[in-house]
Amino acid sequence: xxxxxxxxxxxxxxxxxxxxxxxxxxxxxxxxxxxxxxxxxxxxxxxxxxxxxxxxxxxxxxxxxxxxxxxxxxxxxxxxxxxxxxxxxxxxxxxxxxxxxxxxxxxxxxxxxxxxxxxxxxxxxxxxxxxxxxxxxxxxxxxxxxxxxxxxxxxxxxxxxxxxxxxxxxxxxxxxxxxx
Numbered sequence: 001x002x003x004x005x006x007x008x009x010x011x012x013x014x015x016x017x018x019x020x021x022x023x024x025x026x027x028x029x030x031x032x033x034x035x036x037x038x039x040x041x042x043x044x045x046x047x048x049x050x051x052x053x054x055x056x057x058x059x060x061x062x063x064x065x066x067x068x069x070x071x072x073x074x075x076x077x078x079x080x081x082x083x084x085x086x087x088x089x090x091x092x093x094x095x096x097x098x099x100x101x102x103x104x105x106x107x108x109x110x111x112x113x114x115x116x117x118x119x120x121x122x123x124x125x126x127x128x129x130x131x132x133x134x135x136x137x138x139x140x141x142x143x144x145x146x147x148x149x150x151x152x153x154x155x156x157x158x159x160x161x162x163x164x165x166x167x168x169x170x171x172x173x174x175x176x177x178x179x180x
Contacts, residue, residue: 076108082117101113110122111127115169
């Protein structure tokens with residue numbers, strides 16, 4: 001291993017560079033690298049320690065939100081009809097969004113009803129408020145399966161709506177049970 005002295009003395013560095021390097025070392029040693037005194041220590045205040053009971057104050061009791069009565073139309077019928085207002089009222093009244101329609105043999109959830117009827121706005125509303133995107137109806141189909149069903153007689157407009165709904169479902173994590 002080559003020491004600094006050997007490096008400098010052995011001629012590895014040309015003499016003008018060596019002279020400049022030595023003059024810089026002497027200058028820094030004389031000046032003290034630009035600082036003549038040590039910096040003043042920062043004044044640090046000790047934190048005030050209080051009992052937890054004084055710091056953590058319980059929230060004042062609030063009364064639970066008052067739920068409004070659900071509309072006369074069922075959430076499944078509102079979803080089938082595309083009635084966004086009635087679906088909003090059901091959500092505000094606390095209606096369960098993942099409950100199947102017991103009167104329907106397919107046991108569809110409101111999301112299944114909205115998707116099957118082509119109501120994208122209702123589907124988005126239901127998903128935004130916590131509807132299960134991969135819930136299955138009695139025949140095992142998810143909402144995405146319903147949208148993806150081939151219908152050779154569907155118009156281009158209906159196909160475009162189904163594609164838009166499928167996009168919303170996939171963005172929300174939908175998978176097709178039929179194709180797993």
